[in-house]
Amino acid sequence: MKFEAVTIKDIAKALGLSTSTVSRALRDSYEISPETKKLVLEYAEKINYSPNPIALSLKERRSRSIGVIVCEIANSFFSQVINGIESIAYNNGYNVIIAQSRESFDRELMNLQYLTSRSVDGLIISVSTETNDFSNFKQLHEKGLPIVFFDRIVAEINTHKVIADNYKGAYDATTHLIKNGYKRIAILANAEVLSITKERLAGYKAALKDNHIAANESLIKYCHHGGMIFSEVEEAMSSLLKMKQRPDAIFASADKLTTGCLRILKSRAIDVPNEIALTGFSNTDLTELLNPPLTIIKQPAFEMGEVATQLLLQLIESKRPVTEFETRVLTTELLIRDSTKKKKPKTKEAIH
Amino acid sequence: MKFEAVTIKDIAKALGLSTSTVSRALRDSYEISPETKKLVLEYAEKINYSPNPIALSLKERRSRSIGVIVCEIANSFFSQVINGIESIAYNNGYNVIIAQSRESFDRELMNLQYLTSRSVDGLIISVSTETNDFSNFKQLHEKGLPIVFFDRIVAEINTHKVIADNYKGAYDATTHLIKNGYKRIAILANAEVLSITKERLAGYKAALKDNHIAANESLIKYCHHGGMIFSEVEEAMSSLLKMKQRPDAIFASADKLTTGCLRILKSRAIDVPNEIALTGFSNTDLTELLNPPLTIIKQPAFEMGEVATQLLLQLIESKRPVTEFETRVLTTELLIRDSTKKKKPKTKEAIH
DNA sequence: TTTTTTTACGCAATCGTTCCCGAAAACATC
C-alpha cells in the first residue's frame, strides 16, 4: 500500500510549465511573472501541495531535525526535559526525534547510529548508566556533528553541556536532613561512573563534613541502573536495613531511586520519617500526594531542555566551527515536606 | 558547520569502480565477482560507510519510520504505550517519531502535516480532546496512508483500532463502589466528544442501572482537557463539593483526572475514602504509594502499543489496499486498594 | 530599424542510491 504525494512535477505538467518555473514560483522568485506565480500558487493550494522534505534534506544536506537520546521517557524528569526541547525546536522549525536507551549501552549505540545515519542535524543526549566507552560520541563529535549533553554529561568530550547544580542540590538536601536531627544518612546512588552520581555524592559528603559527621562508606549504595531495575534497589535497601545500626535517613539520588525506596520502606512497614526519613531527587508531580509527602530536590527540567536546545541550534546554525564551549549550571529547588520531618526524641514513641 | 558522511561515490572513486558496482557489491548482488565484493566490503568497512537513508527514502518512497501522535508523553499511560510501540517497531527495522498534541487541535494538525510530509510510512494516533473535525485524518486515510487509532479512536474512519475495554473497566469500577456501599457516585469525565468518554460513561451508567441506582446528571462533570488543565478539575470538583448532597464517591475517568481529584480532595482536607471514596483510570505506578493507596482501573498500555504497531505494520507491508479492518479490545484490570474501602456506617465516626 | 536590455522561462546538474540496460570480456560449443 502506498501513499502518493503531490509533487512539483504534477503541477508543472498540469500547467504546462517546467519544474524549475514551478519551484521558483512557489519560492516567490523575482524572475517569475506575477501571473504565472498566481497560477502556480493557486493550483498548488488547490491540490494541496507540500514540498517533500526528504528530497529537500537530500539536496540541502540537512534535515531540520534534531535527535534526542534519553534513557527513558516514562520518567518525569526526562519527559519534562523533552517538553522543553520541543518548545524551542518547534519555534525554530526543527523537528525532534526521540529515542530511548533504557539504560543499555547497546540500545544507545543503536539509536546513535540510527539518528546520525538518519541525518539529524544535531544531538541532545543524556548518556545511559552502562556507558563508559565514549568513543562513538567522540568520533561523531570530531566529524563535526553538533552534540549537547545534559544531565548525565561526559567530561571527556568538549562541547556544550547543561546540568542542574547537583552538588548544591545534594548538599542542601543532606544539610536539611542534618538540621532536622538525622545523623546516619545513607545515600542511594546511581551508577558510579555517571557525572551526576559523582556530583551528588560530593555534595552529600561535603554536607556531612561541614557538619562534622564522618562519612561512612557502608552507607553508600550504588544502583547501576538508577532504579530502573527494581531488584537492584531492593538489594541495596535490604543491605542497609540489615545493618546493626540502621541509617535514620536515606537520600536517594535519582527519581526512580526515590520512589523505589519509598516503595520498599512501605512494603516493610517502616515508618517514614519516624523510623527512617527519606528525601531524594525527583521531578514527579505526585510526590506531595504520597504517604508521606516527600521532601524532594527538583531539577528545572523544562528549562534544561530549553537551554540545551538553544545551545544546540547555535552550534547547528553557526557558519564556522565552534571551539568555545560552555557548561550551563541551573539551580535546583528543595521542596520540604513530611518525609524529613524533624526527628523526634527517641523516648517518646511516634504515633502516626 | 557541517557533518560530511561517506558516500558510495567515495568508495567508487577510491577503488576505480562505478557507483552501480559498489552499490551491488554492498547489497551482495550475484552479478558481482567475489573479489570485487570483498574489495568493496573491506574498504566500506574501513572508511565506516553507511548508506544515507534520506537518499534511500527518496528512492524507495518509504522511510521505514512511523509517526506517533499522543497528547502528552509525560503521562504514564502514553509513555507505556510508546514503549510498546517502540519494541515492535525496532524489531521490524522501523524508527518511531513521537509528537505531542498537548490536547490542542492546532498542534495535532501541525504534527500531522509534519509527519506526513516527512514521509512516515504510517501513523499511530490517539486524538486530542479538542479534535472534533476529522477531515484531515480522513483525507490522509483516503489517500492511502496507513493509520491505526488507539485509545481515543474516531468512529467515522474505517481503519484498524486498538482500545481497552473502557465500558467494562468503568462498569467494574462503578460496581465495586456500589458493592462497597457507595450510592452517590459522581463521575469526572473527559471531553464529551471522545470515544473513551462515551464508553466509560456508558459503563458507569449501566452499572448504576443494574444496581437500581438512578443516574443523576448533576453528578456528571466534564473536563474538556482531560485534567491537563488543573483549573478545570478544580471547577468540576468545587461544583460537586458545593452540592447540598455531596457525592460519597468519585469515579475519575482519566489518569490526570484521578490524581488531580486526589490533589483537590487533600488540599480541602477531605478524608478519602471516609468522606469521599475515589477510584479512576490510571497507569502511573505510584498510585499504591499515595495517601490513601488508590483503587484504579489499569489499561494494558504496553500491549496496546504492541498491538497497534503490529496492525500498522500489516497495513504498511500489505501489497494491496486493505479494506477489512478490525478493532481490538483489550481487557482492563481493577486494582482494589484503600481509596474505596467499604463504607462505614454513618454513626461511628472514622478514626484514621 | 537595429541594437541592447530586460523579462520570463527551460535545460540540466545536483544530492545518494538503486536498477534497468547494454556491453565487454571469458568461456563453452559445434
Next chain:
DNA sequence: GATGTTTTCGGGAACGATTGCGTAAAAAAA
C-alpha cells in the same frame, strides 16, 4: 574459427526539489 552463453561490470535514468546558466521573446534604447 564462428557463434552462443555466462559472468562481470559500467552508463545513465530515476526519486523530488533547487539553482546556475542559457536563451527566446518582448521591451526599451539607440
